[in-house]
Amino acid sequence: MARTTSERLARALGPKYDVKRLIGRGGFAEVYELWDKDLDRRLACKVLHPEIAWTPGMLARFRQEAKALARLQDPAILAIHFTGDGEGLVYYVMPFVEGESLAERLRRRGPYSADEALKIAEPILQALSHAHAQGLVHRDIKPDNVMVEA
Known part of the structure; x- marks a missing residue:
């Protein structure tokens, strides 16, 4: 089997x-x-x-x-x-990671204000910058692939 x-x-x-x-x-x-x-x-x-x-x-x-x-x-x-x-x-x-994807959170609660969106985006952008400095490209950044802690 x-x-x-x-x-x-x-x-x-x-x-x-x-x-x-x-x-x-x-x-x-x-x-x-x-x-x-x-x-x-x-x-x-x-x-x-x-x-x-x-x-x-x-x-x-x-x-x-x-x-x-x-x-x-x-x-x-x-x-x-x-x-x-x-x-x-x-x-x-x-x-x-305890939490949910950004896509799930957006479906559940709707859009973020500009200030809230910036708070979420800042660590993502810092991480991407760090990866790029190492010569790496993510190639699949999307809300489904971003975890938001509970």
């Missing part, structure tokens, strides 16, 4: 982590909530879609993304804890 991505991820990560739930899905990857049993903390795990993980160039692109994120040190950019592969999956683990 074929196992789900969640089940395969649990096997790949081993007994130290519980895979709690799918928290997001995009064109190239899914993000799962994890529980680190040793350190009693929530984490997030980005898993490249298995059906595209091993296509030419995709694995290299995903690993390059993880390496690029690992080089960036900015409060608005999530750190990478570790990368891995197993059970036919390729993934990286990062902090869990």
Whole structure:
């Protein structure tokens, strides 16, 4: 019987982590909530879609993304804890952000005032500036990819 991505991820990560739930899905990857049993903390795990993980160039692109994120040190950019592969999956683990996407927040509460929008935009722009200074370009800035803390 074929196992789900969640089940395969649990096997790949081993007994130290519980895979709690799918928290997001995009064109190239899914993000799962994890529980680190040793350190009693929530984490997030980005898993490249298995059906595209091993296509030419995709694995290299995903690993390059993880390496690029690992080089960036900015409060608005999530750190990478570790990368891995197993059970036919390729993934990286990062902090869990409590909150919702900017897109969800906008749908729920409507547009922001100019002052509120600037408060949200400033750390994003600082993070992008930091990334650009390192020679990196995000290529997918949109409200769905911006987390707003609760």
